[in-house]
Amino acid sequence: MRLSHRTLVILAAGGSAALLLAAFGFQHLGGMAPCKLCLWQRWPHAAAVLIGAACLAFGQRALAWAGALAAAATAGVGIYHAGVEQGWWPGPTTCTSGPVGGLSTDELLNQIMAAPLVRCDDIPWQLMGISMAGWNAIASLLLLGLWIAAARRA
DSSP, X not given: OOOOHHHHHHHHHHHHHHHHHHHHHHHHTTOOOOOHHHHHHHHHHHHHHHHHHHHHHHOOHHHHHHHHHHHHHHHHXXXXXXXXXXXSSOOOXXXXXXXXXXXXXXXXXXXXXXXXXXXXXXOOOEETTEEHHHHHHHHHXXXXXXXXXXXXXX
């Protein structure tokens, strides 16, 4: 079965919209505040939804490639974030825990007080051993495939 350009754009942009709605649901209904990297993953999805609307209105091949770029960006941030959560590499110092050793009491207190409310290296929820950041990366790679197929059919 060969899907049309329009159908592929609807699936890709709709997928980003669904992931955004899920993120907002976890935040507002589930009480799970997002960290900095979680927020960074949302912006490309929002862009993909807008790009999808423009692509449906104007049908430009370049717009579908822009959607692919947005999906690749959020997948990249998702992979980075999942790696931070797993301890494979360090995350931004503004959203991960810092070293404690060798600090005076005042320095430790200042570090605690300056710490973000939600840390990027914590895993607040996972399914089958994969965090939300990991699932976002997986879903975004699938969306990237849809956007590429849409661009090739434009």
